[in-house]
Amino acid sequence: xxxxxxxxxxxxxxxxxxxxxxxxxxxxxxxxxxxxxxxxxxxxxxxxxxxxxxxxxxxxxxxxxxxxxxxxxxxxxxxxxxxxxxxxxxxxxxxxxxxxxxxxxxxxxx
Ligand code: HEC
Numbered sequence: 001x002x003x004x005x006x007x008x009x010x011x012x013x014x015x016x017x018x019x020x021x022x023x024x025x026x027x028x029x030x031x032x033x034x035x036x037x038x039x040x041x042x043x044x045x046x047x048x049x050x051x052x053x054x055x056x057x058x059x060x061x062x063x064x065x066x067x068x069x070x071x072x073x074x075x076x077x078x079x080x081x082x083x084x085x086x087x088x089x090x091x092x093x094x095x096x097x098x099x100x101x102x103x104x105x106x107x108x109x110x
Contacts, residue, residue, distance in 0.1 A: 024104025031093045031101065036086075039108060044084055046077045052109035065102045070095070 021039075028034055036044035055061035072088035074081070089098060 020107070021104065024101065024107070027097060027100055028104070031089070031097060033101065042080055044081065045086060046080045048105045049108045049110065050080070052106050055106060056109040062102055062106060065105070066098055069093075069098050069102060 025034075025039070028037070034043075037046070037048055039048050041047050042050070051065075055065070068076075068086060070088065070090035072086050074083060074085035093101075
């Protein structure tokens with residue numbers, strides 16, 4: 001039951017977003033990111049919209065976030081997460097997919 005509710009919830013949030021975002025979310029779901037993240041709310045990790053807003057206009061952010069998703073780490077969101085680390089995703093998620101995920105996240109800035 002719980003699994004069904006989660007799947008339904010993810011499907012609904014995908015439906016509410018434009019298609020580029022739906023693709024990003026599908027990839028995030030397939031990569032396991034949504035266990036700890038959502039677009040609008042803090043789960044275990046920070047809300048991705050907050051991540052996008054924090055780095056808005058920061059030219060180095062994309063490379064830094066790609067490195068962070070690959071290697072994991074903590075320290076940038078301690079006030080939000082209480083110091084929980086982001087796990088490393090390389091090599092279990094392909095580099096090209098990590099780049100797509102980070103581009104998607106940064107594209108959520110308002
Ligand atoms: C086990 C929980 C967990 C999972 C799964 C997870 N994250 Fe995170 N994520 C975190 C936490 C905790 C942080 C905050 C790290 C910090 O304080 O610097 C974070 C931070 C981030 C950030 C911001 C990093 C920064 O330095 O500002 C991005 C981008 C991100 N995650 C993307 C992803 C992507 C993409 C995936 C899937 C491939 C993913 N996360 C999976 C817990 C998770």
